[in-house]
Amino acid sequence: MKLLLTSGGVTNPTIRAALDGLLGRPVEECTALCIPTAMYGHPWVGPGVKAREFVLGEPGNPMVQLGWRSVGLLELTALPSLPAERWEPVVREADVLLVSGGDALYLSHWVHESGLGDLLPSLEDTVWVGMSAGSMVMTPRVGDEFVGWRPPAGDDRALGLVDFSIFPHLDHPELPTNTLAAAETWAARLGGPAYAVDDDTAIVVADGEVEVVSEGTWKLLA
Known part of the structure; x- marks a missing residue:
């Protein structure tokens, strides 16, 4: 699997070029599935209007509306019943x-419970x-600062498909606590490499290589 790990979606031409490179052909020839599941677990987001906005690709959700040949909906919470x-x-x-x-x-x-996790490799x-x-779900740990919904295991472990963690929305005007100083404190508790990235930055993982692409601000926190 190839990964384009963003903070804010496909927000600028540099991230879009990285996406095009991973696809290897025009977006207009590719099929997509959107997965809104994470939204339901966050009190600021969904369920409700925010989930609808993501699925429809409305402003502020620069992913679904990029011109895909087709876009389907994959709701992970439904899959165990099918x-x-x-x-x-x-x-x-899906591409x-x-x-x-x-x-x-x-x-x-829900990646685990749905069976999607078994399919990813x-x-x-x-x-x-x-x-x-x-x-962030692809990382080993999210850090206590990003624990909202508490999983049955009770810790902050995510899927661990990459070996670094991600602090998103660096210096976001609506998130005044998401400063570089806060990211450094967060990273110091994780015991592994981590990236602090703003919404104009993405991390590309392909063929065992990791590359940061950005028109904004980011920092590797070792």
Whole structure:
């Protein structure tokens, strides 16, 4: 699987170019599935109007409306009630998974519970485009500062498909506590590499290589 891990979505030409590079062909030829599950677990986001805005690709959600050949909806909380043959082919046929922000641990829980987590290693050519929690879910830990919904295990572990953590929305005007100083304090407790990234920055993971692409501000916190 190829990863485009963003804080705010596909917000500028540099991130868009990185997406095009991962796809290897025009967006207009690619099929996408949007996954809004993380939104339901976060008290600031959904369920409700924010989830609807993400699915419709309305302003402030620069992922779904990029011009895909088709966009479908994949709701992870529904999958355990369905036979695998009803949804696995849909996932395998998609070129891109567009994964919303919200609560990273709620999303991680449902990636496991839905069975999608078992499928991910086999999706070698699929591109995972994460926004905020949709990116953080791929990391080993999110840090106590980002624990909202508490998983059954009670800790801050996410999927661990990459070996670094992510502090999103650096210096966001609506999030005054998301400063670099706060990110450094957060990272010091994690015991591993981490990136603080703003909404004009993305992390590309492909073929075992990690690259930061940005028109904004970011820092590697070791």
